[in-house]
Amino acid sequence: MPSKIGMEVSVAIGEAVRLANADVIAAYPITPQTHIVEHLAELVADGKLDAEFMPVESEHSAMSACLGSAAVGARTFTATAGQGLELMHEVLYIASSMRLPIVMTVVNRALSAPLSVWGDHSDAMAVRDTGWIQIFAENGQEVVDNVLCAFRIAEDRRVLLPVMVHLDGFHLSHMIEPILLPEQGEVDQFLPPNQYPLPLDPNKPVTMGDFGPPAIYTETKWAQEVNLRQAKEVILQVWNEFGDTFGRHYTPVECYRCEDCRVLLLTMGSFSETAMSAIDKMRSEGNDVGLIRLRLWRPFPFDEIRQAVRNAEVLIVLDRALSFGGPGGPVCSEIKSALYQSGRKLKIVGFVGGLGGRDISIAGFEEIINRGIEISEVGSPHEFEIFGVRE
Amino acid sequence: MRAFESLQGRFYGDEEAIVIDTAQLVEIRWHGRGGQGAVTSAELLAQAAIYEDKYAQAFPSFGPERRGAPVQAFVRISHNQPIRNRAGVTQPDVVVVLDPGLLSIVDVTSGLKKNGIVVLNTTKQAEQIRQEFGISSALAMVDATTIARELLGVPITNTTMIGAVVRATELIKLESLFESVRRRFARLAERNIEAMKRAYEETVVEELAIDQIGR
Amino acid sequence: MTKSEDELTWKDLEIASIVTEPGSASKYKTGDWRSQRPTYKFKKCIKCGLCWIFCPQACIYQDDEGYFVADLYHCYGCGICAKECPTGVITMVEEGE
Numbered sequence: 107m108p109s110k111i112g113m114e115v116s117v118a119i120g121e122a123v124r125l126a127n128a129d130v131i132a133a134y135p136i137t138p139q140t141h142i143v144e145h146l147a148e149l150v151a152d153g154k155l156d157a158e159f160m161p162v163e164s165e166h167s168a169m170s171a172c173l174g175s176a177a178v179g180a181r182t183f184t185a186t187a188g189q190g191l192e193l194m195h196e197v198l199y200i201a202s203s204m205r206l207p208i209v210m211t212v213v214n215r216a217l218s219a220p221l222s223v224w225g226d227h228s229d230a231m232a233v234r235d236t237g238w239i240q241i242f243a244e245n246g247q248e249v250v251d252n253v254l255c256a257f258r259i260a261e262d263r264r265v266l267l268p269v270m271v272h273l274d275g276f277h278l279s280h281m282i283e284p285i286l287l288p289e290q291g292e293v294d295q296f297l298p299p300n301q302y303p304l305p306l307d308p309n310k311p312v313t314m315g316d317f318g319p320p321a322i323y324t325e326t327k328w329a330q331e332v333n334l335r336q337a338k339e340v341i342l343q344v345w346n347e348f349g350d351t352f353g354r355h356y357t358p359v360e361c362y363r364c365e366d367c368r369v370l371l372l373t374m375g376s377f378s379e380t381a382m383s384a385i386d387k388m389r390s391e392g393n394d395v396g397l398i399r400l401r402l403w404r405p406f407p408f409d410e411i412r413q414a415v416r417n418a419e420v421l422i423v424l425d426r427a428l429s430f431g432g433p434g435g436p437v438c439s440e441i442k443s444a445l446y447q448s449g450r451k452l453k454i455v456g457f458v459g460g461l462g463g464r465d466i467s468i469a470g471f472e473e474i475i476n477r478g479i480e481i482s483e484v485g486s487p488h489e490f491e492i493f494g495v496r497e
Numbered sequence: 498m499r500a501f502e503s504l505q506g507r508f509y510g511d512e513e514a515i516v517i518d519t520a521q522l523v524e525i526r527w528h529g530r531g532g533q534g535a536v537t538s539a540e541l542l543a544q545a546a547i548y549e550d551k552y553a554q555a556f557p558s559f560g561p562e563r564r565g566a567p568v569q570a571f572v573r574i575s576h577n578q579p580i581r582n583r584a585g586v587t588q589p590d591v592v593v594v595l596d597p598g599l600l601s602i603v604d605v606t607s608g609l610k611k612n613g614i615v616v617l618n619t620t621k622q623a624e625q626i627r628q629e630f631g632i633s634s635a636l637a638m639v640d641a642t643t644i645a646r647e648l649l650g651v652p653i654t655n656t657t658m659i660g661a662v663v664r665a666t667e668l669i670k671l672e673s674l675f676e677s678v679r680r681r682f683a684r685l686a687e688r689n690i691e692a693m694k695r696a697y698e699e700t701v702v703e704e705l706a707i708d709q710i711g712r
Numbered sequence: 713m714t715k716s717e718d719e720l721t722w723k724d725l726e727i728a729s730i731v732t733e734p735g736s737a738s739k740y741k742t743g744d745w746r747s748q749r750p751t752y753k754f755k756k757c758i759k760c761g762l763c764w765i766f767c768p769q770a771c772i773y774q775d776d777e778g779y780f781v782a783d784l785y786h787c788y789g790c791g792i793c794a795k796e797c798p799t800g801v802i803t804m805v806e807e808g809e
Contacts, residue, residue, distance in 0.1 A: 112544035112553060112677070138559075205728035224559060266727060276559040277583040282540050283554045284547045304730050313731035325722040326729050332722070379581035463559065465584035 110284035115246035115273065116141030118285045119185070119211055122253040124155045125293040128209075129180035129300075132160040132171035136190040137223045138275040139213040143185055165190040169197035169208075176206035176268075177314060179305035181257060184208065187275060188215030188222075191229045195236075201268045202237030203330055204315055207260035207302065208268040210238075211253060214375065214426075215275040216462040224463020225275030227375065227426035230403070231436040237330060239269040239337055240404040244378045246283045249273045251354055254293060258344050261300045265337045272403070274376040276463065288352055296351055338405045358407035359414050363389060364396025369420045371475055372398045374437060377424065377460060384471035395475055406440060412448050420453045421445075422478035424493075426460045434458055434490025453482035459493030470494065523668060524586045525572040528605050529595035532564040534655030537681070538595075539570035542659055544677040545669050546574045554580050567603050574668055593662055594618060595641070595654050600630050609634055614702075616665050618642060618654050623703040637665030639700040648692040649685075656682075656689040660696030671697055738786070742769065746789025748804040754779050756799040763793035763802065 113121075119142045123131070131150070133143045149155040158180075162168045165186050175182040186194065191212055201208055214230050216222035230240070239259060243249040249271060256269040273279060288296075304312050318326050338358075349355030362382050364370055373381045378399040385397045398414050398421075400407075415421055425435025433439040438456030445452055455478040460466050466474070474493055481491065525542070529535025536557040543555035551574055558569040571586040588608045593616045599605065606615060613634050618641040619626060626632055639661045641654035649657075656678065663671050674693060679686040715724060726732060757779050764772040764780050771786035772793065782793065794802040 110547055110550075112540070112547035112555075114540075203728065274583075276556070280559065281554055281556045281583065282543045283580075284552060304727060304732065311734040313734075313736075314728065316729060316731055318729065319717065321717045322720060322725075322729075325720060325725060329722040329725050329729075376583050380583065383581050467584050467587075468582070 110286045112282050113285050114141060114280060114282050115249055115285070116213075116279045117145045118246055118250050118287065119253055120145035120149060121287055122250045123183050124149050125288065125290060126183075126254055126257050126297055127181065127294075128155070128157050128183040128257075130158045130160065130172070130175035130182045131184065132162050132168045132175065132182070133184045133186070134162055134165045134168045134190060136165070136187050136215075138215060138225070138279045139185045139187040139190070139211070141279065142211060142213070146183075165193040166197060169194035169201060172208045172210075173197065173201055173204065173206055176201075176208050176302070177204075177306045179300060179302040181261070181300045182206075182208045183210070185211045185213065187213040188217055188229045191233060192217065195233065198233055198236040198238065198268075200315070202334075203326070205266040205330075205333070206268060207257075207266055207300070209253065209256040209260055209271070210268065211249065211271045211273060213275045213279045214272050222462040223275070225277055225426075226461045226463065227272075228428070228461075230270075230272050231427040231429070233270075234404070234436065237267070237334060238404065239265075239267055239334070239341065240272060240402075241269070242272045242374045242401055242403055243278065244376055244399065244401075246278060246281060246285050247354065248356070249278065250285060250287065251348065251352070251356070254288070254297065255341075255344050255348050255356070257300075258297055258348075259337070259341055261302070262340050262344070263301075263303060265333070265340050266302070267334060267337055272375065277376045292351065296348065334405050338402070338407070341402065341405075356401060357410070358400075358402035359410040360399040360401060361414055362397040362399060364398055364414065364418075366417050367396035368394045368418060369475065369479055370396050370398055370415060370418045370422070371471070371478070372400060372421060372423045372437070372441065374400045374403070375426065377426065377466060380466065380468060381424075381471050384468045384475070387468060388472060388475065393475075400437065406444065408444050408447075411441065411444055412450065415445065415450065415452060418452060420455070420479060420482040422455045422457065422475060424460070424466075424474060425456065425458045425490075428458050428461065428492075438490065455481045455486075456490035457493045458490055464494060466494070521577055522573060522575045522580065523591065523666070524589045525574070525591040525593065525662070526586045526589040527570040527572070527593045527595065528599050528603055529568055529570070529655065530564075530599070531566045531568050533595050534653055535568055535595055536570045538593075538655040538659050539572045541656070541674060541677045541681065542662065542669070543572050543574070545673040548673050548676055549669055551576055551669075552578060552580050554583070556583075558585065567599055589613060591616060591662065591666055593658055595658055597621075600626075606632055606634060614665055616658065616661050616700075618658055618661075623701075635702070635704050637661055637700050637702045639664075639696050641696055644692050644695050644699070648695065649688055657692040657696045660693035661700040663693075664697045664700040665702055741785060742771075742788045743785045746787060747807050748789040748791060749784065749787065749807050750782050750789070750791075750793055750802045751805050752779070752781065753801055753803075757801045758799055760798065762796050762798065766792050766796045768792060 150159040172182045216226040217228045241252050252271045260269045345356045388395050423438035425437045435456045435458045527535045527539050539555040543553040546553035553574045555572045573580045590613050597619045616637040619638050620640050641657040642652045645654045645657050771783045791804045794804050
């Protein structure tokens with residue numbers, strides 16, 4: 107029976123990839139992802155992981171190498187952050203539309219300029235449309251568990267799509283916390299070998315990444331969209347199976363003390379944990395508030411979100427990214443769009459905070475909730491509220 | 498021992514603790530210089546607590562760093578509740594100072610809780626420290642530099658000081674640290690363990706200054 | 713695939729539109745593109761194979777007698793074979809009606 111060990115989350119990710127027996131790791135180092143790839147390089151060098159470690163010359167090359175690796179049916183892993191994710195941007199679309207199962211942990215980092223190595227979600231939000239399955243983790247254990255699930259989901263015959271597991275830079279990646287690593291036997295049972303149905307094989311030649319003239323492009327994109335949406339079913343099945351096997355259950359949207367709440371806060375990533383403490387405090391003081399934590403970002407869990415807010419009157423959304431000149435927070439604008447369709451009349455107040463590694467304390471969350479309630483009552487001339495800016 | 502008792506009172510149901518999940522939470526801030534191993538000591542302490550089945554976390558002040566620059570590391574230990582706060586520790590219960598030279602350039606007691614304690618690597622007496630740096634909280638002192646020089650051959654005090662922290666707070670059993678130290682240091686482990694033990698023996702804990710009692 | 717490009721529905725597509733029929737590009741009648749065609753005086757041919765090496769369409773083949781000749785279904789009349797032939801076997805002439 108394995109017990110919890112105190113380890114750095116980045117190192118734990120490396121251990122998860124080792125347990126998953128990845129075949130190819132092609133990566134380029136970038137703060138704050140470096141400890142993941144350094145540990146993996148050590149594991150490969152020490153013979154503890156039988157994999158090909160490709161130290162490529164840039165993130166663009168890393169993802170390109172991953173395309174090739176996944177195309178021949180190898181279990182493929184990479185990791186990046188911030189500017190690195192942006193550098194591989196064009197290749198991300200190719201990975202998903204070529205239906206290649208690649209698993210990537212993205213250590214969420216703010217985008218320059220000014221240069222920031224600290225955490226926020228701007229890098230993740232910039233890749234919303236790339237067609238990858240995207241999961242946000244709240245703590246170290248969730249990252250480890252979801253890396254294992256990611257391989258299973260990505261390589262499933264019904265999915266065959268790349269998966270990103272997002273974790274907050276520094277606040278998760280560099281944190282020493284108690285981690286429970288499953289045993290190798292359990293992982294082997296949970297993760298069957300990768301069997302890509304149409305790999306590049308000289309004995310059975312295929313052509314990948316062909317031209318798509320106007321006559322056919324729309325059909326290819328619709329096929330891709332239907333596939334990503336249907337992947338949700340597989341994600342739920344895998345999470346259920348993971349829960350039954352390892353005892354930790356994950357769902358697309360988590361409700362924390364939010365049943366029948368009048369006021370709800372929505373967060374994503376490690377801020378959710380601090381927010382939970384704030385909710386506890388406010389409830390102990392008699393406030394009717396709850397928390398929704400969004401875990402599955404793509405495919406977007408429309409049903410679960412609509413279900414979670416069905417009884418609320420006020421929804422306060424905290425974004426850790428800013429869409430300049432637009433509706434403010436990307437998550438908030440997507441939630442608004444999802445709820446507009448359902449005809450649900452709900453006061454939604456968007457906040458943008460925690461940019462570039464700025465912490466939000468328990469008191470900060472209380473302030474956000476109180477201000478959000480106030481705005482829901484008196485209105486605001488602004489599209490969204492920026493939290494914590496010194497004026 | 499007054500400081501020890503007051504610290505214990507801090508842990509269990511202190512009237513200051515209004516937030517439910519921090520009633521059993523201890524927050525520690527380490528002060529060191531880049532390259533002195535402050536982050537390592539924080540990690541070792543957290544790992545030992547996890548080894549004892551407690552909840553713990555450790556992390557450095559985030560960002561690019563360089564040798565010699567003042568750095569901070571943080572530890573949170575909870576006896577029975579998962580720790581959800583990931584922000585930096587701004588109101589520590591315990592402050593650890595690896596390098597006495599930092600006292601004149603960093604306000605190490607910033608945010609220190611009322612019943613908090615400063616664990617200090619120093620050769621000076623409590624009276625001197627209180628006068629020179631205006632520290633009125635409980636103090637735990639040990640000459641870690643000498644211990645480190647004698648047992649490790651270098652004035653790197655990070656592992657030595659963990660012994661002092663344990664002595665001052667009794668947060669974990671000293672033995673729990675040995676496992677994480679052995680895993681981390683391999684052939685240098687035993688010497689580091691000796692240094693820890695010696696600091697544990699030699700640390701002097703001084704309660705609040707006379708004029709602070711009763712506040 | 714019996715359906716033309718314009719008729720394929722999204723459900724007809726293979727995963728990621730992978731093309732599973734190797735060499736399917738050879739179905740394109742690129743011979744329709746040419747405005748000139750190669751003609752041959754095989755008396756001069758030394759069967760060196762240079763035209764075969766240089767043809768960008770890879771449409772030159774060796775006949776039963778060993779002479780190299782372009783397959784007119786695919787030959788798009790670029791004239792590179794005529795240019796490279798060391799003995800002047802090939803002459804490009806305007807394509808007839």
